[in-house]
Amino acid sequence: MKNKFAVFLVCAVALVALPLFVQQFGQGWVRILATALLYTLLALGLNIIVGYAGLLDLGYVAFYAVGAYMYALLASPHLTETFPWIAAMFPKGLHMPIWVVVPLGAGLAALAGVLLGTPVLKLRGDYLAIVTLGFGEIIRVFMNNLEHPVNITNGPRGLDRIDPFTIFGVNFGKPLVVGGFSIASVTLYYWLFLALVVGSVVLCHRLELSRIGRAWMAIREDEIAAKAMGINTRNMKLLAFGMGATFGGVSGSMFAAFQGFVSPESFSLMESIMIVAMVVLGGMGYLPGVILGALLLSALPEVLRYVAGPLQHLTDGRLDASILRQLLIALAMIVIMLLRPRGLMPPPEHGKAAPSPATAK
Amino acid sequence: MSEVVLEVKGVSKRFGGLQALSDVGIRIERGQVYGLIGPNGAGKTTFFNVITGLYTPDAGSFQLGGQPYKPTAVHEVARQGIARTFQNIRLFPEMTALENVMVGRHVRTHSGLVGALFRTAKFKAEEADIAARAHELLDYVGIRRLAEYKSRTLSYGDQRRLEIARALATEPKLIALDEPAAGMNATEKVVLRELIDRIRKDGRTILLIEHDVKLVMGLCDRLTVLDYGRQIAEGTPGEVQRNEKVIEAYLGAGHKTH
Amino acid sequence: MDYFLELFFGGLTRGSIYALIALGYTMVYGIIGLINFAHGEVLMIGALVSWTFTTAMAGSGMPGWVLLLLSVPLAVLVCCALNFSIEKIAYRPLRSAPRLSPLITAIGMSLLLQTLAMIIWKPNPKPFPTLLPPDPIDLGGPVITITQCLILGLTVVILSALMWLVNRTKLGRAMRATAENPRVAGLMGVKPDFVISATFVIGAALAAVAGIMWAANYGTVQHTMGFLPGLKAFTAAVLGGIGNLAGAVVGALVLGLVEALGAGYLGELTGGVFGSHYADVFAFATLILVLTLRPQGLLGERVADRA
Ligand SMILES: Nc1ncnc2c1ncn2[C@@H]1O[C@H](COP(=O)(O)OP(=O)(O)OP(=O)(O)O)[C@@H](O)[C@H]1O
Ligand SMILES: [Mg+2]
Secondary structure, three states, X not given: OHHHHHHHHHHHHHHHHHHHHHHHHOHHHHHHHHHHHHHHHHHHHHHHHHHHOOOOOOOOHHHHHHHHHHHHHHOOOHHHHHOHHHHHHOOOOOOOOXXXXXXXXXXXXXXXXXXXXXXXXXXXXXXXXXXXHHHHHHHHHHHHHOOOOOOXXXXXXXXXXXXXXXXXXXXXXXXXXXXXXXXXXXXXXXXXXXXXXXXXXXXXXXXXXXXXXXXHHHHHHOHHHHHHOOOOHHHHHHHHHHHHHHHHHHHHHHHHHHHOOEOHHHHOHHHHHHHHHHHHHHOOOOHHHHHHHHHHHHHHHXXXXXXXXXXXXXXXXXOOHHHHHHHHHHHHHHHHHHHOOOOOOOOOXXXXXXXXXXXXX | OOOEEEEEEEEEEEEOOEEEEEEEEEEEXXXXXEEEEOOOOOOHHHHHHHHOOOOOOOEEEXXXXXXXXXXXXXXXXXXXXXXXXXXXXXXXXXXXXXXXHHHHHHHHOOOOHHHHHHOOHHHHHHHHHHHHHHHHHHHHHOOHHHOOOEHHHOOHHHHHHHHHHHHHOOOOOEEEEEOOOOOOOHHHHHHHHHHHHHHHHOOXXXXXXXXXXXXXHHHOOEEEEEEOOEEEEEEOHHHHHHOHXXXXXXXXXXXXXX | OHHHHHHHHHHHHHHHHHHHHHHHHHHHHHHHOOOOOOHHHHHHHHHHHHHHHHHHOHHHOOOHHHHHHHHHHHHHHHHHHHHHHHHHHHHHHHOOOOOHHHHHHHHHHHHHHHHHHHHHHOOOOEEOOOOXXXXXXXXXXXXXXXXXXXXXXXXXXXXXXXHHHHHHOHHHHHHHHHHHOHHHHHHOOOOHHHHHHHHHHHHHHHHHHXXXXXXXXXXXXXXXXXXXXXXXXXXXXXXXXXXXXXXXHHHHHHHHHHHHHHHHHHHHHOOOOOOHHHHHHHHHHHHHHHHHHOOXXXXXXXXXXXX
């Protein structure tokens, strides 16, 4: 017991101290870490939908987009510049505090999840996949085109000058100076995301070990048997959709503040697919697996981007780092699934049970 | 004197050109083991699917524990008190035996999102209760030692018993077993028979589909014989065995082996 | 009226191409229950092979339509070999794996083919040579091009051939039997592996032809060109009721027309607010609407859950 606590403590300290160590090699590395954590948050959310409830959602990024645009609209000059009446209401500009915007973004995403879920959740599994995919695309088309007749999303150019977070008076947009020691802005975000990931892991773990979590898994394993056990599958699926969407919404507002800029490009189908791949490659429904998958798929290729700079010259521009990255992701998806169809880190097993004595042949 | 648990009248169900059930009715009293037999394709499973809400019947009236019920939503039927097993075992394969039974407690427990996320005292108490009850039931059907194994790794006979434990976990007024002995050897069947006897003695009411004539005749208080979707006989095992139509349609083959 | 006809034929052409692609999706889904995400990329490879051939031979002095015709068997061959290998390498080993695993390899395969195509053919969009006279034919108004006529005619021929294959040949019966119940089909002497490979090969041939049609009709080729038609064709397959061949064709035509007419008229009706950028929204909104009303798709059969 004491031993476990010690290990835990060491891990915690290491995780918190990591960016301070890494930033010596450049801020870019800390940014990679923070982005990886953000993806982890997304993967944890999608895991509720795909991993626990077994609903294949190929448009998860739509919820991410809803959260991101929500924050971007309520904490950037775009709306006040476009609509004089809003400017009149907020003479000092629209700078909603995160305590308002993040819950709002989460709530709106959850609402979107439930609205989408209500008509489609009775569909067969693979139909659901294509409908959610379509929903993701619809959201993206709207982001791209809602600049006419009134400019809401600013189209493909996206929204910029988004406020950084301010939490307890600490402005995340500027380095924090503590006793002569300066902590970079990305490091602050890293800590914030780390806290969120840890919190989410706890929440997911608690859900997993509850009546609701078991009901989700029962639906995933055999929907008819689940119904026959008295589970209201429609409500449970909606709950999973709503919960997953909430995670997506929160991550979205984090993303908007972290980047300071959002545009439809960040919410493409490819992004949805990457998140699904993280969940499945890592180990569907198993938290350590999901985290591993998210970290691996988001961080490794980024690292590569830094390492493989000279490659482009060697290959006459055909093989630059981003192409190599894409190639590696593709190969990883294929090879990992072929070698480990249940994912890199599937839930541990007790092994095969011997038949009971009375039933022995 | 005895109270009626399930009373079903005039059930019909058609699949395209096939009349799978026509005008079937049964009445089961509390504490009975009621048998449903018939040759392959007679409509037994279809009857189960209708009374549990999986298939919508074309006609029929339904009463459970004296209350009329509409078998339209499967989960509602389970809530109202019918639990079942499946002819071709439908466990939750990636969940452990214990978790399978714990899922059975779903419908009799209440904790929600808030309880789960904040681990309230009430939630913890209920969870402990669910786990304890599930262990008890595993013990009851004789597979306690398999609690931590994934259900897909269990042997066939153990899976059937696990399905029974899961159904019992819902505290059903009526437990419906679809060919629980299918694929079992003689020893396993003896154990199963003891289990069904015990369930009855503990006050539950059982509806049983079974092909094994010896098992059915030995266990059931009353039974119904289906053939091509029609109810060709109803009564005590003795009456049914003497029924001409039954001998012709079904028991004919069975009698020779006696 | 001319405007309507122009939109109508545009939609019909687009729908025909979707139909050829959708058939590949629906056949594969019907037999192994997999959404073959890489199918759109097979189309893209077909188009790029055709592009390579026709541009390389441009100086040979042969007339355009001969070149185009010659490039078809070449592209079909390449795509068939490709799809055959994809199935063998990436899907076959996963046939008994959890449901999502082959889906992920399929997505990976799609990404891999796109990336490889980008490396081989470079990422820039390339003009597909105009091999047929581009002027519209006058039917009391310029409404349809020769390319469109050819696409419509060819689609009818291919669909008839496919119908014959599926309904009248031994292979077709084996395919239908496997789709119905692979285990029983196996017991009756059908070799599922062979049938599955054949399905992938047939699907690839259709996709290759569709790819060339797409390139000839819209005039550019690029490594990303397979994505959108692939996605729409899959939507069409679902719209029609996945696993159902006639459904795929009907779904595709409906989708093509909805997109063309919707995009063409809605802009006008709403004073330019909802322009043609919303074509995709129509496509998916139609899908969601249809599935909400008819969860099994337009022509799909309602499968009661057997318990
Ligand atoms: N969902 C369905 N759609 C079409 N036909 C069905 C469906 N379910 C059952 N049937 C048909 O209804 C008839 C009765 O089937 P049922 O499964 O009820 O028989 P059974 O008495 O349980 O037979 P067995 O002893 O083999 O289990 C069969 O002919 C079967 O093919
Ligand atoms: Mg049966």
